[in-house]
Amino acid sequence: MKQVRLGIAGLGTVAQGVLSIISMNGGKIRDRSGIELKVTRVSSRTAKPEVDLLGAKFSQDLSDLVADDVDIVLELIGGEDVARNLIEAALDANKPVVTANKALIATYGNDLLSSNVNVPIKFEAAVAGAIPIIQAIQDALICNDFHQVVGIINGTCNYILTAMEEEDQPFATALSNAQALGYAEADPTFDIEGVDAAHKLTILAGLAFDTPFELEQVYVEGITKITALDIEYAAELGYRIKHVGVAKVVGAEVEARVHPALLPSGALLANVNGVANAVVVRSDAAGQTLFSGPGAGGMATASSVLGDVVALARSGESRDGGARSKTRYIEIGEVICSNYLRIPVRDKPGVFAQVANTMSEHDISIEAAIQKEPVAGSAFVDIVIVTHAVAESVMERAVATLREKLGELEVSQGDISRIRIETLE
């Protein structure tokens, strides 16, 4: 039996989850792995709350964690500067680190991973909560060449879009319900504008494609412009709208983008609902695999933190430190996608023809279209079209032209809504 002594930074929900799990399942973990997890130190800058620290010494000074009686440091405070300093101090003292901090890894991961290369840092909990997606990519599927990673990696967005779809809630209602249930922050910007998903996608893309983490290369779009109408039309066309992160290899380059997308309703990923997360991985040997589960929550995230801890304790492995050669990321303008367009117009003869002509002038083929009768008493209709795959820049030019022409015809009734389509093929 091997005892491994843990120093935990933070006393938020994830840290409390770690303490609970060790308290509940420490015996099971020992029986299964031969490793006894012992929390020797806990540190939090705020006062010590009413939590059982399992006999650990408490300190408000984080630097107390880098001590002789700590074998592995768990960075569970979040934020950037303080967390980074702690991790660097731990690595300098040859102490492996486990962190749940996605912003930190996405932003400073390259530096952290390239310093002190013999001391491991693990961060399964940084992406998709309880889902062991990093272990899948780095261990189980290690012999695969990865082609694509597509994930629903923000639970707040998925909760909101699911509520809009299943309960016919407008965006604002779904958001405030999410806030009431604790699924969205008081300031939800970070989630609903896609920033959180971009952090996670940065990490997934770097790991799957053996490249550095390049947050600034990820195209980011949130869900604030999605309307109930879009969800309805998408359903009619055989799709569901999800907020996804997509990273894929295109020739020698990589594209990485976070945005709402129409997914074919029959696809497993399209049926991941509520706050759940899921990631689809496509690779040469394993084919298409999908991993789903809770993307957040103290216990779920702590489950991944402790998975990393046991892996470190078992193997004493040194950092993976794979040869991460820089690759070119594709500009969003060059990305090729099918598109859904909803064009709100005044119902006048020739308007649909104008839409069709504009697409045709830009060499964009239309795969499907819906134009309903106007609702009784209304003069307004939505023209909905689905295009074949086309470069973003071409699509953008076509939409701009269309906007202009509908303006000239004085039939425009609101902005054109464009949502990309992911076929998952």
Add this chain to the structure above:
Amino acid sequence: MKQVRLGIAGLGTVAQGVLSIISMNGGKIRDRSGIELKVTRVSSRTAKPEVDLLGAKFSQDLSDLVADDVDIVLELIGGEDVARNLIEAALDANKPVVTANKALIATYGNDLLSSNVNVPIKFEAAVAGAIPIIQAIQDALICNDFHQVVGIINGTCNYILTAMEEEDQPFATALSNAQALGYAEADPTFDIEGVDAAHKLTILAGLAFDTPFELEQVYVEGITKITALDIEYAAELGYRIKHVGVAKVVGAEVEARVHPALLPSGALLANVNGVANAVVVRSDAAGQTLFSGPGAGGMATASSVLGDVVALARSGESRDGGARSKTRYIEIGEVICSNYLRIPVRDKPGVFAQVANTMSEHDISIEAAIQKEPVAGSAFVDIVIVTHAVAESVMERAVATLREKLGELEVSQGDISRIRIETLE
């Protein structure tokens, strides 16, 4: 850089997949893990086929694999006796083993795992092909107390049921299409009668619940009695029929069973179609996680074999050898489930009342019922009911009584079809 020398037993599709992957992705594996995989020996009792052996020595004598120039033995021949002898010889020579042989592990795993405890055996590929479900249970989720494992773990059954549902094929047609496509063997018994799924469930239950593998304790039922009518009625009631393996903890005991089941149509698992496999794991910290992907195929299975190889090479870990304490398995008669019953009868007054009375006499509540008008010109109808949860033995007695009473009334028009319901909750 560390070179790891492999001795491969077998030259079937999985062994060929292993060779292809090393040939295609050997460089990537080396860059990622610092481990160079070198195939030094290949052995197959049949003649050497036209396959690139990557420079390995070929022999028709399996015992040649246990040689000084082999670090890890890959048992990919299948079958029981010869495979078992090879594995024992490898372990005796201190050579770690990776196997894809589910029947062998389910049947002899306890003996193999308890002998030579310092030499590891890994068998990710034995369950659900490319899906890293064993790694998830043993590594990523190791700190969890597992409550339930429910899986679609036989691709042949899933292909047949999906084709029956989506393409309205009768069982026999779906089976012969599966055979034509290579998804079912010429003699499909092993798959369609549930034996293959029972092997896999035995392994999953043992690992999740820290108990020995007990194949003979698994209740086994195949899909041969499922009809198109059952699939239709299930859909009407909000369910899809899948062939599942269910293992769960009930108090201090375990229940493990393989049979067709109605799953709520909205559940992610119910939307796993075609030859795909998927496993849902419910545990205390991680909550409900799902893992899906190809359950068979040379490359997909080889992906898991090589994941194990790299894990062994990286860690040099000794056998997990967890304390597998025997537990009581629950007899099928004590298992508690909701049930779907389809009762084909002659359309006469009082028949439905007889069904309802019989259930009531056995204290079985009816949750939902369908009775259609007879098709024009026919005097026969199906009475379909969904029961609340009830012990199997009670349900069986009620069905026997009902069979008798309908016989007395001379209205029975075929045997009663009973399918269990899994709510996944």
